[in-house]
Amino acid sequence: MKITDDMLFEHAAEARNIWLSTLPPQDEIPVISYSKSFERKMRKLIKEQRRTPRTNQILRYMKQTAAAVLVIAVFTFGGLMTVDAYRAKVVEFVVQVFDKFTQFTFYSNHPEADIDDSALPEISFGYIPEGMIEIENSITSTGSHFIRYENGSNGFFQLTQSIVADGQYGAIIDTEDSDYEVGTINGSEAFFNTKNGQSTIIWINGDIVFNLFGTPDLNELKLIAEKIKIFSD
Incomplete structure (x- = not known):
């Protein structure tokens, strides 16, 4: 027997009812919990679908060029420094922006230097938020100073000092759906990021990278x- 389109159309409603009758009642369908990452992606997808194609194209272009813009901004601040300060600058850094995180790679202008020949300077905090007390002050296994x-x-804050004396040092920050900007701390290049009520500042002083979180x-x-x-x- 040859199945025609008319036959399919005639029995489509009956087939639909048979299929629906096999489904469990609504109150027996289990509730599925999705991960926060999945929910963020869905919210992002919904926002994108509400935008016009032209807007989405512009945003994609901006994301692709974000890394270059940040790098240019960083080196622009370096160009605004005095000649003496620029000569004293021994570390440069490159920023790479991805969908979920931003990677910082710090390069020493003196990669031949041995980390054992460098020493983390002593520091003190001129300002500490009210009620904060020191609970840890140590040197990590990688030679960084952690406070x-x-x-x-x-409530908390922590500072990590790391020496860039062996040519390269890296750091990764979660920047998915966060607020971030490039600026300065006491004349040094700095990166600021805020997400979920927590903030990060990364900046350079000499051959030391400071990470405050x-x-x-x-x-x-x-x-x-x-x-x-x-x-x-």
């Missing part, structure tokens, strides 16, 4: 960074 303060109410709002975290006193030998 952490907490206030007992889930915590729950204080970005303005207060900037104040902590700007008030850090560095004691040179």
Whole structure:
């Protein structure tokens, strides 16, 4: 027997009813919990679908060029420095922006230097948010200096100092759906990022990379960074 389009059309409704009758009742369908990452992607997809094709094209172009813009901005700030400060600058960095994170790669202008020949300078905090007390102050297995303060109410900030004396040092920051900008801390290039109530500041002083992270709002975290006193030998 030859199946025709008319026969399919005639029995389509009956086939639909048979298929629907095999489905479980609505109250027996299990509730599925999706990961936060999946939900963020869905919200992002919905936003993109609500935009015009022209807007989506512009946003894609901006994302593709974001890394270049940040790198240009970083080196522009370097160009605004005085000649003496520029000569003293021994570390450059490159920023690469991806969908979910931003990668920083720091390069020493003196890669032949041995890390054992460099020493992390002593520092002190000129400003500490009220209620914060020091709970850790140590040297990590990689030779970085780690300091952490907490206030007992889930508030904290932590500073990591790392020497870029062996040619290269890297850091990765979660920048998916975050607020970020490029600026300066006490005349040095700096990157600022805020997401989910926590902020990060990364900047360079000589051959030292500073990474400050915590729950204080970005303005207060900037104040902590700007008030850090560095004691040179």
